Amino acid sequence: MRNLAKLSMSEIRQSITVVGIDVGGERKGFHAVAIKDGGYCDQWPTKGTPNNSVEELVTWCRDRVKAQVVAIDAPCKWSIVGKFSRLAERDLMGCGIGCFSTPSQDVAMERLRQSKHDGVSNHYGWMLCGEALYSALTNNYSLCEDLATVRLPFCFETYPHAVTRNALGELAVARKKRNQRMGLLDWDSEDLAKLRSMDMIDAALCAYTAYHAVTGGECVTYGDKEAGLIIVPNGRLS
Numbered sequence: 001m002r003n004l005a006k007l008s009m010s011e012i013r014q015s016i017t018v019v020g021i022d023v024g025g026e027r028k029g030f031h032a033v034a035i036k037d038g039g040y041c042d043q044w045p046t047k048g049t050p051n052n053s054v055e056e057l058v059t060w061c062r063d064r065v066k067a068q069v070v071a072i073d074a075p076c077k078w079s080i081v082g083k084f085s086r087l088a089e090r091d092l093m094g095c096g097i098g099c100f101s102t103p104s105q106d107v108a109m110e111r112l113r114q115s116k117h118d119g120v121s122n123h124y125g126w127m128l129c130g131e132a133l134y135s136a137l138t139n140n141y142s143l144c145e146d147l148a149t150v151r152l153p154f155c156f157e158t159y160p161h162a163v164t165r166n167a168l169g170e171l172a173v174a175r176k177k178r179n180q181r182m183g184l185l186d187w188d189s190e191d192l193a194k195l196r197s198m199d200m201i202d203a204a205l206c207a208y209t210a211y212h213a214v215t216g217g218e219c220v221t222y223g224d225k226e227a228g229l230i231i232v233p234n235g236r237l238s
Contacts (some may be wrong), residue, residue, distance in 0.1 A: 015040065016214055019067040020158075021057070021204025022199045023074035023124040023133060029053050030133065031199040034065040035207045038215075041065060042190035043200060056128075058136045065151055068153045071210035073202055074130025076157040077228035078105040086156075088223025088230040097165050101129060102227075145225045147213060158209045160202040162232045166220065181205050184237055212237050 015037075022031040030053055034041040044060045061067045078200040079086050085101035092099045103111075108124040115122035134143065137155050144156035160181060167184055181201050182192055185208055195201045213219050213235045220234040 016069070016211065017065055017208035018069040018071065018207050018214060019061050019065060020208070020210060021070065021072045021074075021133070022160075022203040022206065023072060023126055023130045024199065025122070026130060028126075028168045028199070030057050030129070030159050031197070031203045032057060032060065033195070033200060033204040033207045034061075034067060035204075035211050036065070038186075038211060040187055040194065040204075043194065043203070045200070048114050054136045057133065058140070059141060061137070062140050067213045069153040069210040070137060070153075071158045071206040071213075071231075072130065072133065073136075073158060073160055074133065074208050074230060075102040075127055076130075076134055076143055076155075077102075077226075078108065078131075079103050080227055081106065086143075086223055086227040088228055091222040092159070092162060092230065097162050099159065099161065105131075129235060144231065146230065147221070147231065148217060156210075156213070156231050158232055159230050160205045160220075162230065163205055163209055163237070166232055166234060167236045173204050184208070186237070208237050209233060 015088060017034060017036045017226045019032055024030065029045070032044040034043065038157065042065055044057060050209060057132065061070055075086070079102050081104045084103050087225040089099050089101050103124065111124050112122055112128065141153045141155040142151065144150045144154045164181055164184065165178065168180060172180060178198060178201060185204055195204055209232060219231050222230040
C-alpha cells in the first residue's frame with residue numbers, strides 16, 4: 001500500500017483513478033462512476049439482489065477500472081447502540097445540512113424483520129446494502145479514518161448534498177439539485193450527457209469528491225472514528 005503523504009501531487013494527478021458510488025435499496029441497486037486523471041472514465045449501473053451486485057461492483061472497481069480511491073454515499077458504520085444518529089449526522093445538522101439519521105445495527109435489522117413480516121416499508125434497506133458493499137470493499141480498500149495518514153488504496157463515506165451545500169451555500173436548493181450538482185462537475189457536455197439519472201450524477205459527484213481529496217484539495221470531516229467519518233470538500237471541488 002502506498003503512503004499518500006509521500007506521493008507528489010503531480011504523481012497523483014497523472015496516475016489516479018477514483019470511483020464514486022451511489023447506494024440504493026435492493027430494487028434500485030448501485031450506480032458507480034469512475035474518474036481517471038480528473039476526467040470521466042466509465043460507469044457501472046446494476047440492479048438485483050445486493051449480494052450478487054456487490055461482488056460484481058467490487059470486481060469492477062478493483063479489476064476493470066483499477067480504482068485507488070472509492071467514495072460512497074452510504075453510512076460506513078452504524079450508530080452507537082442506543083442512539084438513533086451518528087456524530088457525523090449531528091455535526092451536519094448542526095451546520096444546517098439536512099441528512100438521514102443512521103440507527104444502530106440492531107434497529108436496522110429489526111426494521112428489516114418487520115418489513116418482511118408485516119409488509120411495512122424498510123427505511124434502512126439501502127443502509128444495509130451499503131453495509132454489504134463496505135464489507136466486501138474493505139477486503140481491498142481500507143476505510144479512511146484520517147486523510148493525513150491514509151494509504152492507497154482506500155475508501156470513505158461522502159454525501160452529495162453536503163458537497164453541494166459546502167460549494168454553493170444557501171443557494172443549494174432541492175428543486176435545482178440536478179443542474180446544480182452537474183454544474184459542480186468540470187466536464188464537457190458530451191461526458192455530462194452520459195449521466196442519465198440523478199443516481200449517476202450523485203455517483204459522479206462522489207467520484208469527484210474522491211479525486212478532490214486524493215489530490216490535496218481541502219476537505220472537512222464530520223463525525224469520529226468510532227461511528228464513522230463523512231468527508232466532503234471544504235468549498236468548491238478542484
